[in-house]
Amino acid sequence: MELRAREQNGILVVHVQQDRIDAASAIQFKDRMREVTQDNPACVVLDLSQVAFLDSSGLGAVVAVRKALGPDRVLELSGLTPSVQKVFRLTRMDTIFRIHPSLPDGLRDAD
Amino acid sequence: MPTDNRPVRDGPCPAALQLTIPGHAEAVSAGLRALLDARLLRALPDEGRGTAELVLAEVLNNIVEHAYARHSGEIEVTLSRDAGGILCEVADTGLPMPQGVPPAGQLPPLEGDNLPEGGFGWHLIRSLARDLEYRREGGRNLLRFRLES
Numbered sequence: 370m371e372l373r374a375r376e377q378n379g380i381l382v383v384h385v386q387q388d389r390i391d392a393a394s395a396i397q398f399k400d401r402m403r404e405v406t407q408d409n410p411a412c413v414v415l416d417l418s419q420v421a422f423l424d425s426s427g428l429g430a431v432v433a434v435r436k437a438l439g440p441d442r443v444l445e446l447s448g449l450t451p452s453v454q455k456v457f458r459l460t461r462m463d464t465i466f467r468i469h470p471s472l473p474d475g476l477r478d479a480d
Numbered sequence: 481m482p483t484d485n486r487p488v489r490d491g492p493c494p495a496a497l498q499l500t501i502p503g504h505a506e507a508v509s510a511g512l513r514a515l516l517d518a519r520l521l522r523a524l525p526d527e528g529r530g531t532a533e534l535v536l537a538e539v540l541n542n543i544v545e546h547a548y549a550r551h552s553g554e555i556e557v558t559l560s561r562d563a564g565g566i567l568c569e570v571a572d573t574g575l576p577m578p579q580g581v582p583p584a585g586q587l588p589p590l591e592g593d594n595l596p597e598g599g600f601g602w603h604l605i606r607s608l609a610r611d612l613e614y615r616r617e618g619g620r621n622l623l624r625f626r627l628e629s
Contacts, residue, residue: 392541393509422530424537425600432597440593452530459607460600465590 370397374405381410382476385420390427398427402434411442416472418448423456432462447472496520496560501540503548503555503572508540511557520559520566524629532566532627535608538601539570539623547574547621564611566627576616582623 371386383405390398406413415431417423423431435444447469449457457463497518501511512533515521521532536557543555551574558569577583585602606612609625616622 391509391537392544393505422533422537424534424541425598425604426541428600429597432595436595436597451527452534455530456534456600456604459604461587461590465595 370394370401372398372401372405376410377476379410380412380414380476381406382414382416382472384416384418388419389422390420390430391422391424392426395426395430398430399433399437403437406434406438409442413438413442413444414447414469414472414476415444416447417453418450418471420453421450423453425456425460428456428460428462431466435466443467445469496558498556498558501555501557503544503553503574505541505544508537508544508555511555512537512540515557515559518559520561524566528628531608535605535625535627536568538605539568542601543570543572543574543621547572547576550575561629562626564626565629568609568625568627570623572621573619574621576621577614580616582612582614 373384373386375382375384383402385398387394415434420427431444431446438444445467446457448471449468454463457466457468497515497520499511499514499518501507515536516529516533521529524532540555540557553573556571560567560569582605583602585604585606587603588596588599590596605625609627612623612625614621614623
């Protein structure tokens with residue numbers, strides 16, 4: 370599971386550099402997220418713009434990451450592709466997570 | 481890329497295809513890719529193809545996780561086009577559905593500190609598939625549903 374994490378303005382932006390978070394990769398995703406968030410950032414933005422496919426296991430993994438961060442830290446999502454958006458909408462998880470259409474200006478990659 | 485020795489039957493007329501997938505997680509990932517690359521599903525518009533991928537993934541993963549929880553076996557997937565869309569027939573020799581019916585797929589309650597991490601699969605299947613039927617026959621689970629084409 371390829372993740373790239375970068376801290377900027379006190380916010381940890383995590384780019385998922387893989388096109389699926391599914392039953393086969395959900396555990397790896399959770400493990401990698403635990404590694405990149407171990408310095409306890411107050412706010413994590415998960416950039417899902419490269420993720421074309423997320424199933425219920427992938428959704429469960431994103432929820433688990435949010436829960437692992439605890440009540441004092443925030444997980445927000447960004448750049449949901451249409452099919453990922455659909456999973457969040459159908460499960461009403463779009464009412465639980467703050468979802469940005471794309472990364473806010475100050476958090477975009479320089480490259 | 482089919483995952484077993486039987487190739488995808490996907491002739492010049494993209495009306496039907498059949499694939500046998502070993503009932504474990506890695507094989508399901510590869511089998512799903514093979515199904516999505518087959519002509520019948522490649523011909524769908526992006527949204528329909530995305531829906532097909534999601535429903536098939538949920539159905540196949542459920543079989544691996546629940547039907548084949550105690551023993552292993554194969555999953556036979558047959559897709560064909562009919563007037564109502566794409567007819568999907570999925571058979572396995574695993575444990576029967578609890579109470580002999582597929583789960584209702586009711587969304588688990590979403591509450592503040594104790595968000596559910598599972599229980600979404602059947603909700604997604606029932607939201608996106610049509611004409612869902614299940615029966616147990618001769619030690620096999622037979623699930624049928626339609627996807628809009």
